Amino acid sequence: MSEDRYPSNQIESYWRQQWDKDNAFRVDLDDDEGEHKYVLVMFSYPSAAKLHIGHWWNYGPIDTHARYLRMKGYKVFEPMGFDSFGLPAENFAIKVGTHPRTVTEESISYIREQLKQIGAMYDWNWEVVTSHPNYYKWTQWLFQQLFKHGIAVQKDGLVNWSPTLQTVLANEQIINGMDERTGNPVIQKKMTQWYFRITEYAEKLLGGLKEIDWPESTIKRQENWIGRSEGASIEFKVKGDEETKVEVFTTRPDTLFGVSYLTLAPENELLERLTSIRQGPEVREYCERAMRISEVDRSSTTREKTGVFTGSYAINPVNDEVIPIWVSDYVLASYGTGAVMAVPAHDQRDYEFALKFKLPIKLVIRPIDQLIDVEDMTEAFTEPGIMRESGDFSGIMSEAGKKAVTDRLESLNAGKHTVTYRLRDWSVSRQRYWGCPIPMIHCEKCGVVPVPEDQLPVELPHEIKDFRPKGTSPLGALEDWVNTVCPNCGGPAKRDTDTMDTFVCSSFYHLRYLAADRDDVPFDMERMKRWLPISLYVGGPEHGTGHLIYIRFITRFLHEIGWSPVAEPVTRLVHQGIITKDGMRMSKSKGNVVNPDAFIERYGSDVFRMYMMFTGDYRMGGDWSDEGITGIDRFVNRVWRLVLRFTGKAAPNSDLNAKDYPEIIFRTLNNTVKAVGEDLDNLSFNTAISRMMELVNELYKWLGDDGDAGVDHEVIRALLGVLIRTMAPFAPHFCEEAWERLGGKPYVFKQEWPSYDETALVANTITLVVQVNGKLRDRIEAPADTSREDLEKMALASKRVQGYMEGKTLRKVVVVPGKLVNIVVS
C-alpha cells in the first residue's frame, strides 16, 4: 500500500472530534438573520439492528444537500431524533428477554454514534426521542387537545385485530389482509377503541394537496386513499315495518329504477330486525361464517358471490316497487352505510350476484349509439348512457339523471346528495406495553376524563413483570397504576390501559424539534414562523398513505387551534429510491444484507458516502455492487495527492485569474462549480460527482502525475481550493483536512460556496457536427461565433460530406448555430 494514501481512519475521527469539541454544527433557532431552510429526513426507528446501507443512502446525500445550502449562505436546520416507541423495539425486547426501555436506550446510543460516522451536520442539541417522558408528555397533550376539540373519540367498532401481535392495527398497517410486520392474517373484532376523526379532515386534506410540491405519484396515492365519491344516500322503507328504513349510498342514483334488491353487510345492525323467523337460522349461520373468514379471502375479487335472503322486502321510493333484502359479504360494513342498492344491469358485482341467485336484471341505461338487450349481456354496462324505463326520467342522459333523480328524492324526503370517503377514522389504541400511555381516566360517575394537564406526562410504568402482549394491555395488570382517583369527582377511577399508535408520536416531531429545549410549551411559535414549512422532507414512498397523511392531518389540526403557523407542514417532498442487492430488496431472510462497516473500515466514511451518491439517481435508487467503490476511492486519492503536492500556507480561497491557467482548466473549473451547484439543487448527486471527476482528470492531464506545469503553487492552491470547497458537502471529513493543508482556516463547511465566472463557461471554439440526412458524417473545429452562413459553407466544403452528396440533389440545409449542420439530399 502506498504511503501517500488518504489515511481515512485517523483523519475522519480527528475531524469528528474537532466538530464535537467546537460544537461546530450548533444552530441558533432564534437567529432571525437571513433565509432559513429546514431540511428534514424521517427520523430513525431504533430496532436492534445497526445502521445499514439504506440509512446511509437516506441520510448521507441529504446531508450533502444541507451542507451545500449552508455554504450558499442559508441558515440550515437539519435535526435528527428517534422514533423509539413501538413494535420493533418491543418485539426485540421480548426476544432477548430484556426490558424494552433498556433495549431502546442501548440501540439509540449505538445508532447515534453510527450516525455521527456519516459526518452529518446534525445538531444533537435538538434531538427528540419519542419514548422519553419529556417528549411523550406532548404526545399526551396532543391527544387531549384532539379530545377537547372532539377529534379524539371513543367508539365501538370493528377493528383489525392481529392474533399474532395481540393488538389492533390501523388500516395502513395491513397489506392484503395480513399485518405488515409478520405477514400473518388479521381478523375483525369488535372493540371499544380511541379514534382520531381524520375523516372530518378528508376534504381539507384533499384540498391541501394542490398547494404542495410533492411527487405526483404520492399525491395520487393520497387522493385514492382519501377516495372521495359523490353520490346520494337513499332511504328505502321496509315493507310492513313503518319504523325501519334501510339507508344506502350510491354513486349511481341514475340507476335507481333498475334496483332489483338491497344487500346488507353481515355486520349491519339492522339485520336482526329485518330477518324473518323463517330465514333466521340461515341468516345467522351465514353471518357467523362471514365474520370468521379472513379479510384477505373476503375481499378477494375472484371469489364467487355468496349471500342469503333475509325474508324482508323494501320499497323503492321512486316507483314503489317491492324488492327483496339480502345479506352478502361483498358489502363492506365500514364503507358508506353498510348497505347497497343492487343494480345488476349496471354494476358488475351486483350482476354476478343476480346471475347466481336468479334475481331480475333490469336495463335502465343504454349506450348512446346502440341498443342492447339484457339477454345478450355478458357483463354489466357501467358506462354513462341514456336513461330508459325510468318513469319521466327516461330519455335523459344518465350523467344529468344523477342530479335529477337525487333532487326528486330530496323532494320526496327519501334521500339527499352525499359525499362519501374511502378514508376511515384513525384507530389509535394499541394493547401493547411499549407506547405512549393514553392520558385518560375512566370514572363510573363522570365518564371519560382527561388527566389534568399539570399532571402530564402519565409516565409509562417501568416496573412491570410481564410486558408481553396478551390480548389486553399489559398495563392492565398493574393495579396500583390502573387504580386512581377521578380528577373530576375525586371518586375511584381507572386509567386507560392502552397505549397510542406510534404514528401519533411521529405526527408532530417536526414541530417539536424546534422546541426540544423547552419543557414549558409544546411548540415555539416564533421559531416555527421562522423555520416552517419544511423546505425539504425526505423519506420512503411507503409512508405515502400512513405517516405522510398523519403528519398533514395533525399539523392542520394544530394550525386550526393556533399551534402551527402553517397548515401544510412540507412544501417539497422527495422519496429516496431503494438500494437493492442483485436486484432484490435487502433483507435478513434473504441473507443479502450489505454491511457498511467493512467498507468504512477500508475506505473511510467519506468514500463510502460518496460511492452511495455515485451509485445512481437518488430518487430511483439502485443496485449495490461491491466493485464500483474503487472508482471513488481512486478519485479521492487522486485529489489527496494533489493536495499533498501543493500543501502550503497561502489562503486557498483567493480569487482566480483566468490568465494564470490554460483555458481548458479555467473553463472546466467554472463549469464544474456551476454544474455541481445545479445538480445539488436537484439532488442529482451522481452527476455532480462525475463533474468533479472530469475536473480532476483535466488537472492530471495538465499537471501530470507529479509536475506543476511551471505554474506558481500559490495559484494552483487557489484552484484546488475551489475544488475542495465544491467537494466539501460530499466528503466532509476529507475536505476539512484538505482545506487545512492548502492553508485554509477551519472549517471548510463554513466557507462560501465558490462562485463561477459566466464568461469562462463559453468555449471560443466549437466542434461543428455535420450530418447528411441526419447521419453524422464529419466534425469541424470552428470559432464559436461563426455565422449561420459561414457554418453552412464550411459544412458543404467538407470533403467527407461531399463524398456523401455525390450524384444527389441538395434539398435543404438545417443550421443550428454553435452545434450542427444537417444537409438534406435525395
Place this chain on the structure above:
RNA sequence: GCGCGAGUGGUGGAACUGGUAGACACGCAGGUCUUAGGAACCUGUGCCGUAAGGUGUGGGGGUUCGAAUCCCCCCUCGCGCACCA
C-alpha cells in the same frame, strides 16, 4: 383489473426545452515506471467488420431535416390500489 415508474454497452449509470447516444465510473485489453505489484500514470474499449462501411437506446408503427427523448399499439419488470357501491 385500475394507477404510477422503469426497460440504454460485459456492469453501475449519463444525455438540458427533440440536435455528436453511451458522460463519469467499474471491468477488460495494451503500454510506461518498477525487484515486484492487487499501487500509480497513459492509451483503447457499444455491436458486426481486417477495412471502407453498416448497425445500435425492450418490440412494431408514426410525426420530424433530425427521436433514447414527442404520438399510437404491444411485450417485460418493479411499486401502489384493488368487491369502496
